[in-house]
Amino acid sequence: MQNDERESDVRGEIERLVRPLLQTFDEGDLVRLAVDEEEFALEVVRRNRPRAVTTGSEGMTGIAAADLAGGAPQAPERPMELVTSDVVGVFRGSRPAVVIGERVAASRELGYVEALGIRNPVRAGRGGAIAAIMVEEGEPVEYGQPLFGFEGGE
Amino acid sequence: MQNDERESDVRGEIERLVRPLLQTFDEGDLVRLAVDEEEFALEVVRRNRPRAVTTGSEGMTGIAAADLAGGAPQAPERPMELVTSDVVGVFRGSRPAVVIGERVAASRELGYVEALGIRNPVRAGRGGAIAAIMVEEGEPVEYGQPLFGFEGGE
Amino acid sequence: MKAGLKKVLIANRGEIALRVNRACHELDIPTVAIFSEADRESLHVKRADEAFCVGPGPSARSYLNVPNIISAALISGADAIHPGYGFLAENARFAEICRDHGIAFIGPSPDAIRAMGDKATAKRIMVEAKVPVTPGTDIVESVEEARAFAKRAGYPVLIKATAGGGGKGMRAVHAGQELEQALSSASSEALAAFGDGRVYLEKLIERPRHIEVQVLADTHGEVLILGERDCSVQKPSHQKLIEEAPGPRLGAEFRRALYDVARDAVKAVKYVNAGTLEFLADGDAFYFMEMNTRIQVEHPVTEAIFDIDLVKEQLRVAAGERLSYRQSDLRACGHAIEVRVNAEDPANNFAPAAGTLKTVQLPGGPGIRVDTHLYEGASVPPYYDSMLAKIIAHGRDRDEAIARMVRALRETVVDGVKTTVPFCIEVLTDPEFAAGGVDIGYLPRLLARESRLEAAAVS
């Protein structure tokens, strides 16, 4: 009787674990996953993404639901190419300002980050169509902060 | 590219989570299972079993492997009926001492736990065949400590 | 340093069991824990040298299970039992049973526990020792007797049960016409709650402060008066929430008189070991309320300002040794505050909560002490006291102690149950508390003000 209970406990635990896990992968960013057991421990840590991305455009949340029962995962959406800031400073956009959907050349200066009086140009990376503008005029930006997103260039 | 990496991260995480989980359910007693995420948290805690049982006979470890892919779990072994101590004291066995395999009646006094000079009799519960003797002569016993195991009487 | 005890059984759980365990281990004394089935994974079990399960979750069958506890002490060879606070700490019969089994009870004599446990007896002893008590009566036998006292002392008066506690059998009477009805309902309530319907009357002090004095005495006649604590920040149920030492805004003369009285009281009871004399302070006057014959939850604020380890001294005294300090060695330094982190919801009348703790981050850094049995993943069983942790902040003055406590509480993360942390931050940053010297009605008034504000916001 005790073992029967435990058996159903085990199945219940797995179900209760896996269901929300799937939802979570779908909805958010799993940061840490830990299993803590007397003679066993498992920990999975996701590589950090730049913080600002979590408040970015919807294009960033294309994480497909993984199918534990063995089915193939859905194909992920095309990722964005990000242009990030290399310095801490204040962002100023170039005139005329770019707009979403606009195709720009790789060399195009999209703006600059002013730090200690120096203008550090922000260029369009490999170029392409602008998918997201993630920074506002005059906004303080930190190292690694995404400024612009480009449609997947691959 | 970034999303592809994340996609395979997700699959990797699930695989790395589930594989050892299954092994663990097979081998030990899962005590706690926690998922820790910024906007989501899951925790599964197993009901405690009496401590002495984990060092008991093999009959207690019949936890079947749960099959995540959907297969039916193996049938659990027949559980033992346990006779536990209701008091803190020192165990003394009756003479002649019972042996494993011996069938005893429900009223049979298997020994007593001496506490503050009082002999608290240990009886055979519902009776049956003795499957395990979990206490030694003169051993200090605590509340709830399993003393004898009987073959599943159901 | 080693006290003369060979092994100590700690008849308690939670933070106070850990507190005693720490004192024992620092004195190199092995420890025996007891635990209920609900506490199998508790820290106090893991930290002790030995541990015995003494019963199922409900206290009556485990932490109050005297035969199993004594049996565990005898089997393990413990020569002393520390009762902590609560459970068996003020049970004179338990102290006697320990003695009868040759086990040292770490606390005062059964006689002292018994005398102080009965409020009427305690008051009588104190009156004889010239300790000021609230003007009041003996057991009242008639309405006339009660009326005569009320007339003499002036309304309002308070009816109290002699066997009472926790507000049961207590009635405030503001005018003569309420008296008869109040007497009868208080008496029935006391009878129902304690099996003893006897009541007495006291002058009601309307805005008293709760000021208590820590004392420590050994079997060689040495008595230490370890200053006062102010415990006026109490929940509507009169349970303490925030305590501090020294008491703010008390004059040197008030203190001198208070300490002299405390010393007289200790000598009158022939008290030994640690104890607390609780007083109601009303301006320059103070009146004896009761004596707690045990270590108290809030003892760390006294430890902080006097740099003394009260539990170690308890162990020494129980072993028949001399206290390791004399009064002249002791000098209070700075100011200390304690906050009780309870698994309670202040917005819902401090309803207790149980659950499993998901995240636990405790504060640290300069001037911060934490006493807790919490750890990440620990469960909070529904059977016991809702206190999860005590945070003690020590600073050079009261302002620094408050600032430290606020930043420590802001560092504190306990996920999984509601706690008193956010509410305590509110109290500590409230100008009335900051000014110092609030009375015991302060917290209920603060709560009422808040619900009025909320009601106003809704309407």
Next chain:
Amino acid sequence: MKAGLKKVLIANRGEIALRVNRACHELDIPTVAIFSEADRESLHVKRADEAFCVGPGPSARSYLNVPNIISAALISGADAIHPGYGFLAENARFAEICRDHGIAFIGPSPDAIRAMGDKATAKRIMVEAKVPVTPGTDIVESVEEARAFAKRAGYPVLIKATAGGGGKGMRAVHAGQELEQALSSASSEALAAFGDGRVYLEKLIERPRHIEVQVLADTHGEVLILGERDCSVQKPSHQKLIEEAPGPRLGAEFRRALYDVARDAVKAVKYVNAGTLEFLADGDAFYFMEMNTRIQVEHPVTEAIFDIDLVKEQLRVAAGERLSYRQSDLRACGHAIEVRVNAEDPANNFAPAAGTLKTVQLPGGPGIRVDTHLYEGASVPPYYDSMLAKIIAHGRDRDEAIARMVRALRETVVDGVKTTVPFCIEVLTDPEFAAGGVDIGYLPRLLARESRLEAAAVS
């Protein structure tokens, strides 16, 4: 209480960033954290009011990235930067850059940092101030010069690099025939390590103790001497592992002379803010070694015995205010010990480890302070210092402090990486340490004894 600073940027990580954050918050000063990409989930980021990522994991590109740090200060409106210890704390150029941008550098003047940063200059200044220094030479230009000194002072002598640190360019010479070869190899090593091959000679003191004096000075001319710390328990790499205050087995006369010298030294350098003068003690004699122009890792033992908050005083001094104590207010009380909990394997030459922390249970209770950025689930990146936590035990005397520390270390659970905790318990329970006053060779000898014992057990 509020210091005159408006907002403080904390240019550091780990426990010291939290330490500074605590002092600021207790003074009601908002804080700005900086962090590397590897520290995004660090506690120092979460506890600050604002936070800026200043670069990737490696320190050179983040915690040493001066332009990004200054830019973060300017953008956030911080009017002061606290450098903590390590990283930019003793970088005179950084202090100048702060000044040039109108930001207060919370530390001494760039000139003082520069003067004390160069060992030869520091020694010259101290000699002029009549501070005793180890008998030694200026930069030696020839083997003959070196030989003449060695003859005069007597062997053994020590060759040291003027730009040195961490044992690089250092050679002990026990006899004349080794001298020439040692000089040449020390010089090449120094040139390779620091780009400066200049060396000088000193009398080698064979079993010195490391005794250091905490000083604190404001811009109004007030100088506080906050007693000494004994940091003789050092790893073979000369990194401190266990520190204590006061120094055990030092006479009253030794202390008086030491404090007088420390005061002279501070005045000679016109030193402002917190600093530490390090001395080698040899019996009754002591010799100036170097001055650290910053707050030190082990500052909490001084805070514990003097009941002072050194970091708050640093903030006050940087704001141009007066220190909040005078020398006569300060009285050392009891004894304090600090243990560094490092992610290191003492059995493997203290090799540092990185990883994720599975279980973290920190000690508490009376007399225990914990300073740490640890939490359950935190990761220990490979880029930085291996120190995970500092545990500080304060007791009424050294025995109590040791007993407390041992029980606190036994309470400490850090799973996921190897730590120095078990080894430190061994040291604290070793009779030689317990006797007090070990020299800096103690720990290497203990380690050698252990490996001999192990080798004997194997054979």
